[in-house]
Each structure stands twice: as structure tokens, then as C-alpha cells.
Amino acid sequence: MSFINETLASRGLPELPFDPDPEKNRQRIVDILSENIYGRTPDFKSEVSGKLTYRHEKCFAGHGKHYHYSLTVTTPGGDFSFPLRLSVPNTDKKVPLIVYISFAIDNPSGMIPEEEIVSRGVAVARLVYTDIAADSREDGFRSGIAPLFPRRADADDNWGAIGMWAWAASRSLDFLLTLGLFDEEKIAVMGHSRLGKTALWCGAQDTRFRYVLSNNAGCSGDALTRGKVGEQIADITRVFPYWFCEKYASYAGDAIAGMPFDQHFLLAAAAPRHVAVGASSLDIWADPESEYLCCKAASAAWEKLGLTGFIAPDDRYPKVGESFDDGHIAFHLREGEHSPCRADWNAYIDFLLK
Numbered sequence: 001m002s003f004i005n006e007t008l009a010s011r012g013l014p015e016l017p018f019d020p021d022p023e024k025n026r027q028r029i030v031d032i033l034s035e036n037i038y039g040r041t042p043d044f045k046s047e048v049s050g051k052l053t054y055r056h057e058k059c060f061a062g063h064g065k066h067y068h069y070s071l072t073v074t075t076p077g078g079d080f081s082f083p084l085r086l087s088v089p090n091t092d093k094k095v096p097l098i099v100y101i102s103f104a105i106d107n108p109s110g111m112i113p114e115e116e117i118v119s120r121g122v123a124v125a126r127l128v129y130t131d132i133a134a135d136s137r138e139d140g141f142r143s144g145i146a147p148l149f150p151r152r153a154d155a156d157d158n159w160g161a162i163g164m165w166a167w168a169a170s171r172s173l174d175f176l177l178t179l180g181l182f183d184e185e186k187i188a189v190m191g192h193s194r195l196g197k198t199a200l201w202c203g204a205q206d207t208r209f210r211y212v213l214s215n216n217a218g219c220s221g222d223a224l225t226r227g228k229v230g231e232q233i234a235d236i237t238r239v240f241p242y243w244f245c246e247k248y249a250s251y252a253g254d255a256i257a258g259m260p261f262d263q264h265f266l267l268a269a270a271a272p273r274h275v276a277v278g279a280s281s282l283d284i285w286a287d288p289e290s291e292y293l294c295c296k297a298a299s300a301a302w303e304k305l306g307l308t309g310f311i312a313p314d315d316r317y318p319k320v321g322e323s324f325d326d327g328h329i330a331f332h333l334r335e336g337e338h339s340p341c342r343a344d345w346n347a348y349i350d351f352l353l354k
């Protein structure tokens with residue numbers, strides 16, 4: 001047994017559910033994760049409409065177009081509106097699309113190198129997560145879409161903010177698909193850190209996203225929880241309980257042994273589609289090794305379907321700067337701190353354009 005497989009075996013992970021029908025398999029995993037970690041996404045049909053509020057047809061020196069929309073979504077509790085921004089390459093061909101769940105509307109820290117993305121022939125749409133639901137414990141689910149969905153007092157599987165943010169990425173896609181601009185086999189959802197967790201949960205539930213791109217999502221996202229260093233369930237549920245359903249906190253500490261899933265389930269819910277994980281070498285809180293092992297552990301979901309899962313040359317851990325992206329699961333280890341940067345975007349776009 002290789003060193004990596006031994007390390008993985010020592011984590012004592014629960015086995016992935018398996019059904020030869022990938023759709024049944026996915027639904028089973030989504031059910032487990034809804035019940036135990038992210039809560040249940042309300043099940044209803046909504047209509048989404050978009051109003052154009054700004055257009056710039058000769059953006060990026062004429063190589064792209066940029067649009068602002070205000071989307072309105074119908075829900076049983078009333079209509080809800082939020083802004084969406086879209087940059088598209090200047091071409092008549094259908095293009096790949098990344099729906100980016102963003103921290104901010106502006107781009108102060110270079111988190112989205114928009115011109116470079118467009119110059120690679122890829123469109124990027126971004127919604128801002130706090131336009132959907134507050135990222136604040138004090139808010140108590142009183143703002144954004146939260147109050148449109150009354151919380152069930154006796155339940156421990158009410159959806160948390162991650163579920164709400166993920167839901168809005170899907171509603172954004174409802175609208176974006178009406179534009180007829182995109183190659184539907186090359187549609188991705190992406191996020192960083194808490195929004196990487198969100199992108200993974202969105203991709204698990206919405207199969208129209210053919211690629212799920214998770215940057216530095218770490219604890220309760222793209223890193224295995226069992227055997228993880230850095231952030232633990234006890235930490236994340238103490239500071240950010242409202243990201244999850246009520247039940248998740250009950251797995252803190254030794255109770256983790258009874259947790260019926262680990263985070264490889266979340267990646268496996270993307271099978272038979274594509275998923276990419278980006279880790280940062282200095283991001284000890286997220287734990288790059290546990291992010292890598294999560295890809296290894298999820299691989300079985302693809303392999304059992306006769307597809308390539310995660311391909312790690314010589315079954316080894318990558319060197320800093322390397323990207324392993326020959327299977328349906330990609331992993332890259334970037335030098336530096338916890339943040340998305342150009343190297344990450346380029347790794348995801350390489351994978352998307354393969």
C-alpha cells in the first residue's frame with residue numbers, strides 16, 4: 001500500500017454510498033448532507049427574471065462585454081431581488097461560463113482577474129453572497145432571503161446560510177441560461193473558502209453545473225474532517241453556527257466517530273461531472289493535505305462508474321506549484337496564502353477548457 005493510501009486508511013472514513021445509477025447516488029448523498037451538515041434546501045419552483053441595469057459593449061479594449069442585471073426570483077414567501085454582473089468574451093460562439101459566488105461587488109484584492117478570464121474565452125458571472133443572506137450570527141436569519149422561509153422550530157435540519165448562498169447561484173444560472181450565450185457542457189460554479197463550501201454544495205444539488213470549482217474551502221468543505229489539522233467542527237460551529245443546520249454541531253469533538261459522512265461525500269456528489277480543488281501551501285487552517293486526501297477518497301465515486309476519478313502520478317502528494325488534473329477530479333497546490341489568485345483561476349480554466 002502506498003504512503004498516501006495508508007494515510008487515507010488511517011482516517012477511518014465512512015464508505016461512500018454507491019448505486020450504479022449516478023443520479024440515485026447523488027440524491028442519496030445530498031440527502032445525507034442535507035440532514036447532517038448544510039440543512040434542507042426548500043423544494044419549490046421559482047420563476048426568475050432579469051432586468052438589464054447597465055451595459056458596456058466594448059469592455060476590455062473591445063474584447064469583451066459587461067452587463068449588470070437585477071434578478072427577481074419568485075418564492076412562496078414573496079419576490080426576492082439581487083444583482084448579478086456578467087462579463088462575456090466578444091464572440092458569436094457559445095462560451096464556457098463560470099458562476100462565481102463572490103465576497104464583494106468590487107474587486108479590491110484581485111480575487112477575480114476578470115479581463116484575463118474573458119481573454120481566455122470564458123464568461124464570468126458573479127453574485128455577491130451578502131446580497132442573498134447576511135454573513136452574521138447577529139442577523140439571526142432576519143435579512144435577505146432568510147425571512148422568506150420560516151424556520152421549523154422543532155427541526156435540526158433547517159438550511160443555513162451556505163444553503164441560501166448556494167440556492168442563489170442556481171437561480172442565477174436559471175437566468176443566465178435564458179441568454180443562450182453559453183456552452184452547457186462547460187458551465188461551472190466557483191467560490192473561495194466559505195464560498196468554496198457553498199460552490200461545492202451548490203454543485204452537489206444542481207447538475208447543470210458540469211464543473212464544480214472549490215478554492216481553499218477547507219473545514220466542512222473540501223478537506224476531510226477526520227484526521228484534519230487546523231479548523232475543526234467545534235471551531236466552525238462555534239463561530240459560524242448559522243452556516244449549517246442545527247445538527248452539525250453535534251458532531252464536534254469525539255462525536256465525529258459517529259458522523260455518517262465525511263467531506264469526500266460532498267465531492268462525490270459531483271460524479272460523473274467534474275470537480276476541482278485548489279489548496280494553498282500556507283493555508284494550515286484549511287489543511288492542504290486533508291484537501292488532497294479528500295480528492296483521493298472521493299475518487300471511488302467515479303471509478304465505480306468506470307470513469308477516471310483522481311489521478312495522482314506515482315500516488316504521491318503534489319509539490320508546491322503542481323496541478324494534477326488528468327481525471328474528473330483535479331487538485332492543485334499553489335504557493336502562498338489563503339486567497340484566490342491568478343494561478344488558481346488559470347488552473348481552473350485549464351481544467352474547464354480541457
Ligand code: GCU
Nearest residue numbers: 193194195217218219231236
Ligand atoms: C474562516 C473560517 C473558514 C472559512 C474562512 C473564509 O477562517 O474559519 O472555515 O473558510 O473563514 O471563508 O475565509
